[in-house]
Amino acid sequence: MLAQPGGGRGRIVVVSGPAGSGRTALLAEALDGLAPPLALLSAQCSRAEQNLPLGVVRQLFAAAPLGPGPARRVAELLRRGADGADPRTGEETAHMSPEDAAVAEELWAVVAGIAARTPVGIVVDDIGHADARSLAYLLYFVRRSRTVRTAMVFVEPDETLPVCPLFQDELHQRTDVEYIRLSLLSHPGISEILGARLGGLNTPGLTEECAEVTGGNPLLVHAFATDVESGPPAAADGRGAAVGDAFRQAVTLCLRRSGAEALEAARVLALLGDRSSAALLGRALDVPPRTADRLLALLRGTGLAADGGLRHPAVRAAVLARTPDAVRTGLEARVARVLYDSGAPSPVVASYLTAAPGPLDVADERWTWAVPVLRDAAELAAAENRVPQAAAHLELAHRSASGGCDRAAILVDLARLQRRSSPRAALRRLDPVVRHLATSRFDAAHAAVMVRCLLQDGRHAEARELLRRLDGTGSGRRDPAAAPKRLLGLWLAVSYPGVAREFSADAAPWQSTRGPESDGDALRWRATRLLASVLGGGGDERGIHEAEQALRIYHVTEHTLEPLTLALSALVYADRAATASAWCSTLLAESGLVHAPAWRAQLDSLAAQAALRQGMLPDAERHAAAALSGMTAGDWGAEIGTPLATAVLTHLAAGRPDDAGTLLQRPVPAEMHDGRGGLHYRHARGRYCLHTSRPHAALRDFLDCGVLMQRWRMDAPGLVPWRSGAAQALARIGETVRARRLVAEELDMLRAGPPGRSYGIALRTLAAVSRPERRPDILREAADVLKACGDRYELAAALVDATDAHETLGESKRARYAARRARGAAESCGAHGLLDRLRPPTGAQAGSEPVLPGGAELSGAESKVAGLAAMGYSNRDIGRKLHITVSTVEQHLTRVYRKLNVTRRQDLPAPDTRLPAALL
Template sequence: MKFVHHRAEMSILGEMYDGVAQGRGRVALIGGPVASGKTSLLGRLADHALDSGAVVLQAIASDSERDLPFGVLGQLVQSPAVPAGMADEFAALIEDGATTLAGDPNAARQHTSRAVATALLKLSRTAPVVLVVDDLHHADEDSLHCLLFLMLRIRTARILVALGERTSDRSVGPAFHAELVRLPHCRRIRLTTLPADGVVELVTGELGIDAARLLAPGYHELTGGNLLLVHALLEDHRTAGGPAEPSPGFAFRNAVLSCLRSSDPLALDLAAAVAVLGDAGRAADLAGAGADEAVRVLGDLESAGILSGGRFRHPAGAAAVLEAIEPGRRGRLRRRAARLLYEEGADSRSVAEMLVASEDLDEPWVATVLRTAAEQALAEDDVEKVVRYLEPVSRLGDDAQRVAVTTLLADAEWRVSPVAAERRIRALAADLGVAASAPGPVRHLLWHGEAEEAVEGFGKQIENTGMSLDAEALCLSVACTHPALAKQLPVPARPAGTRPVPSGTVVDTQWRSARILRAVLRGRYGDNVVVAVEQILQSTRLADATVQPLTFALRALMYAGSTDRALPWCERLLEEAAKRRAPAWQAVFSALRAEIAVRQGGLPAALEHGTKALALISAPSWGVAIGSPLASLILARTEMGAHDEAEALLAQPVPAAMMRTVHALPYLYARGRHHLATDQVYAALRDFMAAGELMTAWGIDLPSLVPWRAGCAEAYQRIGDRAKAAELVDAQLNLVSDSNAAALGATLRVLANTHELADRPPMLKKAVDEIQAGGDRLELAKVLADLGRTHHELNETSRARMVVRRAWHVAQDCRADAVCRELQPHMSAEDLKPASETGDTDRLALLTSAEYRTAALARHGYTNREIARKLFITVSTVEQHLTRTYRKLKVGNRADLPAGLEPSVAGTA
């Protein structure tokens, strides 16, 4: 170890030695904290004395030899430097003294001390004698007596006695110190750890000035100047390949342990207590030490640079201490620490951190603390800690406790991996029959299609114990997602406007959302459904227990014809799920966002969000709900004309249990649309009919959920059965609510195509109005395409051209390539050119904003009256705008208006 500190102290020792050589005996008492350099200082003194021709006798006291009579003295007089004849004499004296101690200890000590002192004084006449004793605090009493006897008699002898001891150590005894320090020829030297500049000097000597500039401040911070620790950091630095910052490793951890083991016997216990508790506040209680003792030893550890402010300077130090403890003892220590914190009312999270690594957790207070801590962690979206807190007690306690703890664990894990949560719940259900009778496990099992037995057991429990509030909410939820299973459960009928629980509770949210969605699915909802749903959305915080209620609320808006109202809520929830690091939540709301996009005709958005939904969690994690994101993707790919990609999506396996849930309905419909688009008409008909059979059997025959009759009607038209198509679409029209503009418009489009050619335009125009109000751009493109073709077949060329152009641009905006391909035969080459290529851009710049908006709507097939209604102006004003537009653009009528006119650019829909 390179000596870079205590130069002043070494100079003092050198001066003392010089005086000894001239016959002035001296005693040096060197004290300091552990690893402060006293051993190095004593070694340097011994080397200097040897080089000067002195007889150097050395000894190191050891706690293991504290009871050995004259142990330290024996080491001194048996040193190789003792002349051979004198060595035998010393050996005989030690042996004789040890033998006679039992009879008369005082006499034996006096006799041995006098004889040894006489021999050493005689030896000092031939050459200076230096006695070096390190770790004096471990020396046996007999040796201390002899040393004191000698030191009292060396003032005029050529003898230097250098003693090294640990500061604040009480094992030597105050009497010895009192006698020693009153000697006029004794000098006390107190050592400290390296100051900051000393660490800089040491690191510079080892690594160079540049490395010292980077590392020395951190080294001093981590070690407090403890020489052993600084050298350990240097070793770790070399082992790690020279990182640019301090990196405590194996050597540092070992050095910490070495310091503690070289300290007071209580030091390791107190250090372990500090490592467990995180600070020294309750360390004495945990270690079972007296307050005064603890203060002294902890003070020593502060002086030695092990602790700072009652804490380890680096986590590696605490980790080293804990690793050195036998695992069982470590667990018990943490358990006692947890109990101490619990009894003084500490935060549950602090207590839980102690408990999770301890043993014997089967006590009521332990489970309570861990559950409370887990709930706090869950509120902070820390799933990892929830699992760590609850895992140890998931198999403890009575049945009810195990169900509650495992359900909470599954709820937390579901955020990240629903399939992991399902495995946990399934194991619980297998080990504990009542698990399937609890609402929490049943909800998880429903998601993964393992619910038949669970629902049956749940129904029996209701029969035996009555309908609880949780049970009532679950029954309503099952009716919304698993209508076939719902028949096994009682669904209570409450008078309108009544609630089973106070507003604002989670159960109330679950109950209300499920009740509203169930009413919507059955077509039994009124005009106030949007208000009721938005009250839920406004008052419900996203959480494990509210994900399903919130999705129910969004679906109720969509199926009631208010998809535009669902969109901002869905995006808000999707953003929150992302912020809270919950991939499963994100996946659920991404799937809903994709469905909203499909319903609004936003095919690129549907593709983006549907793909994201399937990427966020694995296919097995989706369980039976995988049908929803797949349906959106299949529909988007189909309408975009990407039939190979749609076919690949259909090749993805889906759970058989999905076909017994509502998630089968959009999947069957999407598969039917793909089959219809690829001329597999009978396969399409089979899919649409399958969806219809399920919906009618389940009592949720709602066209806005899945318009299976319209799908069948289009298929029947393809095979020439117009009568059957008309029958089906008429039946659908009777089921569509007048308030659901999008569903009504889509139904009118299909219905119009079952009528004679001359009867179609009025129906298709009404469909256009309804669809525009409903906001489905893809359906608008389709109905405009049908209207344009109808005008074309009726030889209304000018009108046909305008409507087809409008359909083309709407379809392009949706990326509906399939519709665009159908329209191409009815469009001129000029119509297909963008404005930049036709030279329209400069001409359009001549128009005012009002003229542009009017002309854009006119070019896309709107009548003057329709334009006036949309722009809130009079028909006369429309005519004036068009007249000026024709003059500026040098065209004769609306059929000649340029292709560059777009309603979206004009700021209108």
């Protein structure tokens, strides 16, 4: 049409299509290479110049082939038309005044004059952005173009509403107007473009992916090809091509060409993601449904949208990447409100709220719902171990909450969440709550949580002050503080009994039948009551069964961690170490503990205790090391005594007293001794002192344990066998009668229940302080009990003692049999210290038994005692080196004197060979 505009009549073509469909490219292709005769008058419309009167008409005549005179006349006419422009826009501007009609008539006469000489082409690109005055003049030209050699081409975008609807109406009424409608590319069209751009890189898979991402929009297809050219190679099937900057820029350009409304709609759809719909779009934009439908249709026309939302995640990412933060924040808040009103789940709504920086204005009634939604979403996220999301929700809720009590409650939730990784950091976050509770009215449940945190961190003075305030509140059955107080009192009695004495808890917490009114605290109440019962000397089978049921049902969460660990402790102290160990392994295997190192450390500590009580020394050492490395000493706070004690006892059992001593040199908080962990620590230190020949220091630690356990009414041998330890220390210093009395007392306590590990340990201790002829029978019973309960280390120790007992009595055959059993048990659990006691002297292995001259009739034990005595060692030193009592040394020497026919140690001859280095 442009090449042959003759025939004496005008022709009109309207080119339309969505943004990015190639309208301007098509126009450029048509104009490229056109040769005279054609006077081309062209204009490029722009949204930025839409308010300039006659801006488009001015562009048309700027390119007209006019002489100086006509050019000045046209300029004057354009000035007159612009000065008289009607400030109104829209359809009314098409009704021209006589002055406008006169100007338009003269301008059209100029066009007709040019057309008389040569055909005229009038081309207007993006006419949707033309100023209203120019459209009125162009419409005047269209009405008169039938008899003038003109070719008019108007490129009309789909995305804009007409500034002058009358212009479009008149074009549609004419039968001689030709329309060219550009649509999105088909798969063959996409493949053709990619083939031309990429050559051999194009594959059917790449074409398919391009169609999925771009929807066939030519602008986006070319951008896709650019990114493929500059990006890494795609997979063999052509899939997985990288979408980069070119594509993102093309999406932004396409949206900007589509108009401000379409751009905002695309941003809302990008935020809505899979939840997109016309209804939600309309609510978020606050526009009528028909407007939302129109905007969705416009975006579908560009290929950016499909169905009710954006076409592809790559489009969504491109839209969000080019959205300014301030704009995105406002849209996210609007989307959050829309989703809340539509009944979306709390986590979905909260994800939009937390994306906005700064607190929400909850004083505005439009946002009063936000804080509860955030807290609910945080709880769900924490339950699913999405800790960062939960923390973000709670942080925003805390910044947005208005009341002091609400803010304190949210801080408590935040602290619970942070305790997964660092209890001390969590407590520091709660410092404002501590100050608030110390000076203001407070919620008893929050105060109870704070008391727990303060005690565990070693801040006992603040905890005591808070307890005094809590103790002064009402405690009637209907008082809301009654249930939290009873539960706190019970927890204090089993965890920090040194502090519990200052709080008016039940006199015997394990005997209390008053449970919490709240169902949420029922699990904690049952677990704590079971532990209290076990520590008080009870703990029936029904309670143990309930503990196992709870471990079977519940997973580890902020709310269940404490009751589950209390239940595990009850199993350990009730001599159910194997059961506790199995449940520790199950809980440690839960994936949720990946983001909770503090939880893992607590469970590792319990697993180490259970493994040690089964004699599984390598497992105990591994879990104890994991517990101490999983949390810093500061995070363990006043509870470090338990894992530290387990590690010390494990090193001693493994024959590494130096490592145990190194652990005991670590500083520990004094407040640790107010709690159960302090008992474990004193007992472990006593065992170390006993192992390193300091029986008086060991006795002091054991007796201190006894005093505290009796004062705290938790005198259970399953917790700490202090009587057995004290009896061994007393035997070392020669107070055998007192030692027997303590062991008998412990056995009397244990006979009430089924024989377990604690009973076996007490029997082994009894054998050590009994007459030599009674020891084998007592140790045989101890070995049977320990074998039945599954403690391989204590079994090995009992068998080693039995070996020594039989040697003392000269029962060599029985001694060898016991030694073989002892060696197998010691090797199976890694008890190298016991193996050293069983190992024959170095000289015996070389054929030179380190015995005295003429002492062929002496047993191995008698030879060792006699050799050390001949070298000048005292009876006490000999007992320490051979790990036997002073009484046993004396009995050995009595038999040696009789066999060698001497009356004193000075008469003992020197040994033929050196004793083993381990004895020296």
